[in-house]
Amino acid sequence: MRTVIIGTRRSDLAVTQTEWVMESLQEHIPASWEMQQEKIVTRGDQILNVTLSKVGGKGLFVKEIEQALLDGRIDLAVHSMKDLPGEMPEGLTMGAVTLREDPRDCLISRTGATLNELPENAWIGTSSLRRQAQILAYRPDLRVKPVRGNLNTRFKKLMEGQFDAIVLAASGIARMGWQDRVTEIISDRVMLPAVGQGALAVQCRADDDEMLEVLQGMNHRETEMAVQAERTFLHAFEGGCHLPIAGYATVKGDRIQLRGLVADPGGQPVLSGSSEGAEGVRLGRLLSNDLMDQGARELLDSVREGIQS
Numbered sequence: 001m002r003t004v005i006i007g008t009r010r011s012d013l014a015v016t017q018t019e020w021v022m023e024s025l026q027e028h029i030p031a032s033w034e035m036q037q038e039k040i041v042t043r044g045d046q047i048l049n050v051t052l053s054k055v056g057g058k059g060l061f062v063k064e065i066e067q068a069l070l071d072g073r074i075d076l077a078v079h080s081m082k083d084l085p086g087e088m089p090e091g092l093t094m095g096a097v098t099l100r101e102d103p104r105d106c107l108i109s110r111t112g113a114t115l116n117e118l119p120e121n122a123w124i125g126t127s128s129l130r131r132q133a134q135i136l137a138y139r140p141d142l143r144v145k146p147v148r149g150n151l152n153t154r155f156k157k158l159m160e161g162q163f164d165a166i167v168l169a170a171s172g173i174a175r176m177g178w179q180d181r182v183t184e185i186i187s188d189r190v191m192l193p194a195v196g197q198g199a200l201a202v203q204c205r206a207d208d209d210e211m212l213e214v215l216q217g218m219n220h221r222e223t224e225m226a227v228q229a230e231r232t233f234l235h236a237f238e239g240g241c242h243l244p245i246a247g248y249a250t251v252k253g254d255r256i257q258l259r260g261l262v263a264d265p266g267g268q269p270v271l272s273g274s275s276e277g278a279e280g281v282r283l284g285r286l287l288s289n290d291l292m293d294q295g296a297r298e299l300l301d302s303v304r305e306g307i308q309s
């Protein structure tokens with residue numbers, strides 16, 4: 001007998017993701033176990049009026065939840081893989097990676113115009129430098145404005161006319177049940193996804209052996225391999241989702257193909273490359289070295305300076 005307490009942020013998306021994991025977990029836990037949800041408010045949820053890249057980016061949504069795990073107030077945490085920093089605190093581990101949903105980004109426009117059809121100078125709402133850089137590389141005439149808040153807020157701002165279109169992860173939209181609002185799934189040839197986008201990470205304490213065994217049952221091996229390659233690539237730049245870095249791996253059998261890019265937020269230049277093989281960590285390192293040789297470090301240093309000022 002055990003009551004498993006699962007921590008989640010309280011946004012609709014976080015709760016939906018947690019409930020989805022609880023449902024799949026149901027098939028793997030012993031019959032005598034129970035599950036319970038515990039909602040946690042993070043700093044990232046509280047600071048809604050500041051551009052995320054200016055207040056420290058990635059760790060923001062995750063720290064409080066990790067502390068609750070370490071304190072034993074919760075036993076499991078469900079995170080969007082994309083929001084999970086590269087390094088995990090001592091004592092915690094990723095017990096499972098879930099089957100990845102559509103990793104691509106999507107465009108939601110007010111008039112139904114696709115990325116190609118949007119009028120010149122149209123305003124796009126996104127706070128992601130990765131999305132901004134790739135939009136401007138593809139359509140240099142478009143203009144980008146930051147947008148914060150949860151998915152509901154962003155959608156409302158679009159409908160109020162603050163933007164002509166917004167760009168969001170297709171997976172988040174699908175989990176919210178909003179597929180019918182999507183104007184266009186943007187090809188990953190036009191917009192390479194964020195590292196980990198579309199996958200969920202289930203985190204637990206590293207010494208919780210019975211939990212680790214349960215989680216192993218719901219781990220999705222191919223997604224885990226893809227994400228490992230992507231995260232190794234990202235980690236080499238000491239970067240999070242607040243930098244203009246994209247990385248996306250696909251897995252066929254035991255072959256991994258990894259593509260990555262580092263771009264100037266203004267859309268030029270875009271440094272890109274790919275690597276292929278069987279070992280994710282090696283591929284991630286190879287590709288990051290390739291981009292370093294192309295000048296990625298200098299490019300990112302200047303982006304970091306721009307964010308701080």
Ligand SMILES: NCc1[nH]cc(CCC(=O)O)c1CC(=O)O
Nearest residue numbers: 080082168169171172197198199
């Ligand atoms: N940046 C916030 C965030 N973190 C995770 C998702 C949902 C997509 C996912 O699970 O990868 C989103 C929303 C978005 O980027 O549109």
